Amino acid sequence: MIEWVGFDGDDTLWHSEGYYQEAQAEFEQIVSRYVDLAKLGLHDRLLAVERRNIKLFGYGAKGMTLSLLEAAIEVTGSRISAADLHRIIGIGKRVLAHPVQLLPGIRAAVEAVAATHRVVLITKGDLFHQEQKVAACGLADLFHRIEIVSEKDERSYRRLFDEFGVDAERFAMVGNSLRSDIAPVVQLGGWGVYMPYHVTWAHEADTDFAAASAHVAQVQDASGIPAALAELDLRTAA
Structure with missing residues (x-):
């Protein structure tokens, strides 16, 4: 037995996952100021970055935040502002502080x-x-x-x-x-x-x-x- x-x-x-989904939605709103999300396929692009980084950063909100930052710089051709990068860091901090x-x-x-x-x-x-x-x-x-x-x-x-x-x-x-x-x-x-x-x-x-x-x-x-x-x-x- x-x-x-x-x-x-x-x-x-x-x-747990709902908080990550909300974080991604907020991330997409930020990036949409720079690129056409429908043409970009942002969801797949972000997933590819996250999978690439798992062995380096591991799982969880901190690894997600680093991947969001990398993806934002990559898909906007480095045009994203420092202020918006700081907003993305804030997204990660909110995920880390979510209620249990x-x-x-x-x-x-x-x-x-x-x-x-x-x-x-x-x-x-x-x-x-x-x-x-x-x-x-x-x-x-x-x-x-x-x-x-x-x-x-x-x-x-x-x-x-x-x-x-x-x-x-x-x-x-x-x-x-x-x-x-x-x-x-x-x-x-x-x-x-x-x-x-x-x-x-x-x-x-x-x-x-x-x-x-x-x-x-x-x-x-x-x-x-x-x-x-x-x-x-x-x-x-x-």
Whole structure:
């Protein structure tokens, strides 16, 4: 049976991507003073810059801000003003300061799972920002361990399983990203509870992994997590 359950942070425990979407909309308003957004394909241009920079800056608001600045200079041919570059920095600061709002029902779900399993929070992104969100969420004392990682891939999960002293077959991950939360765990032999969020960053949506896997249970909201884990326990027995 499943012994350990991991929970993702952003858009699984608390809202996150919406703030980044608002930041991008404000960024587009600034850049639209210099270029025709419809002809430029700004969304794709920005995504390309962000993907290029992930290995340098990592995930999170700080990396996003640096990518916004780079993209603004690039697409405007360096014509963007210092004042507008300063406005873009302000966008990043507001994302870093956004309130931590839990998803509906997630506290009850984590409490229910923690009553029968060892639970761990596994989140990725900027260390300081993630620590701030963990401290503000009010759920930290429910978790046996809290892990902030730079990337969620098979290598990272394998290292964590070794540290936890658990086989992948005894571990399930709850998250909103098939690419980062579910696919690597399942590919190692573990299990996943997929809880889609209403909006997903294009980079996280870029995956061929299918949620229809027998090792994955999908839920509509947090209230379905305990039952989904019970269903996965039955599948482990089968």
